[in-house]
Every structure is written in structure tokens, then in C-alpha cells.
Amino acid sequence: MEDRFSRPMRGELRLRVVDRVGRVVTESVGHNLIVTGGYEAAAEALAGVAGAAIARVAVGTSGTEPTEGDTALTDAVSVAVQSVEYPAAGTVRFNFSIGYDVAVGMTICEFGLLTADGRLFSRKVREGIEKTEAMSIVGRWDIIL
Numbered sequence: 001m002e003d004r005f006s007r008p009m010r011g012e013l014r015l016r017v018v019d020r021v022g023r024v025v026t027e028s029v030g031h032n033l034i035v036t037g038g039y040e041a042a043a044e045a046l047a048g049v050a051g052a053a054i055a056r057v058a059v060g061t062s063g064t065e066p067t068e069g070d071t072a073l074t075d076a077v078s079v080a081v082q083s084v085e086y087p088a089a090g091t092v093r094f095n096f097s098i099g100y101d102v103a104v105g106m107t108i109c110e111f112g113l114l115t116a117d118g119r120l121f122s123r124k125v126r127e128g129i130e131k132t133e134a135m136s137i138v139g140r141w142d143i144i145l
Contacts, residue, residue: 008034009038009039009143009144009145010031010032010034010144011032011034011113011124011141011142011143011144012030012031012032012141012142012144013029013031013111013124013139013141013142014027014028014029014142015027015028015029015111015126015138015139016137016138017129017135017136017137018135018136018137020100020134020135028126030124032066032111032113032122032123032124032141033066033068033070033122033123034122034143035066035067035068035069035070035071035120035121036068036069037120037121038113038119038120038121038122041054041115041119041121042121045115050116051116051117052115052116052117052119053115053116054113054116054121054143055080055081055114055116056078056079056115056116056118057081057096057098057111057112057113057114058073058077058079058111058112058113058114059073059076059077059078059106059108059110059111059112059131059137060073060076060077060110060111060112061073061074061107061108061109062075062109062110063109063110063125063128066110070120070123071120072120073110073111073112073120074110077098077102077103077106078114079096079097079098079099079102080096081094081095081096082096082097083095087142090144090145091143091144091145092142092143093140093141094113094141094142094143095140096138096139096140097136097137097138097139098136098139099136100133100134100136101133102131104132104133105131105132107129107130108128108131108137109126109127109128109129110123110125110126111123111126111139111141112124113141113143122141122143
């Protein structure tokens with residue numbers, strides 16, 4: 001039997017691309033890499049360090065695979081986390097939306113969770129999304145402890 005506490009912290013990003021009439025154009029689900037700075041921020045957040053809590057979601061243009069040493073996204077544009085939920089014991093969910101007028105013209109290949117003080121917590125790379133004014137990207141990012 002697997003010991004729950006022997007598994008590393010992990011994350012899952014669910015995305016829906018939605019058109020202006022509310023139709024879901026595409027959906028995806030994938031795992032992310034929690035970077036070294038993310039583990040440091042998690043430890044600091046547990047100790048109540050100001051700025052260590054996750055507060056923003058960023059999108060960027062790099063399709064380079066994530067590494068533990070990543071500290072930023074390329075050409076990043078960020079939005080505030082809209083709400084936080086706790087869907088199961090040991091899970092925190094960050095809900096967000098990349099609105100119709102955000103990141104227009106960008107080929108979005110990467111997503112990142114950012115702390116309140118701007119540090120990269122985790123990173124996900126995927127096939128590019130050609131962002132236009134005709135779409136928003138609605139997401140939920142679960143971090144499982």
C-alpha cells in the first residue's frame with residue numbers, strides 16, 4: 001500500500017477555451033511541475049511568511065519543457081486568482097480566467113502559478129493556444145499536498 005506522505009506535492013491544470021457565446025471550444029487536463037521555488041514558497045506559506053501564498057496565474061510563450069530550476073515564464077502576462085476552494089483533504093484549487101481582452105495575439109504555450117510576491121510556484125507547458133479576442137481561457141489548478 002502506498003504511503004500518502006511519501007508522494008511529492010503535485011498539481012493538475014484543467015483548461016477550457018470558451019468562445020464569446022459561452023461554447024466550450026476545447027478542454028484539456030494535464031499535470032504540472034512544481035519548481036524548487038514552489039517548494040520553498042509552500043514551506044514559507046505554512047510559516048505565515050507574507051507574500052508566499054499563491055495569488056496569480058500567468059501565461060507565457062515558451063514551449064521549453066519545465067525544469068525544477070525554472071523561475072519565470074517567457075513574455076508573461078498574469079491575472080489574479082479569482083477564487084480558492086478546498087475540494088478534498090490536502091487539495092487546494094485556484095480558479096482563474098484569462099479574459100477575452102487579456103493576452104490577445106499571444107501564442108500561449110505555458111502556464112504558471114505565482115506567489116503574491118511574484119515567485120513561480122509551478123509550471124505547465126502545452127500545445128500553443130492562439131489567443132484572440134473571441135476566446136477566454138477558464139481554468140482550475142489543483143495542488144495536491
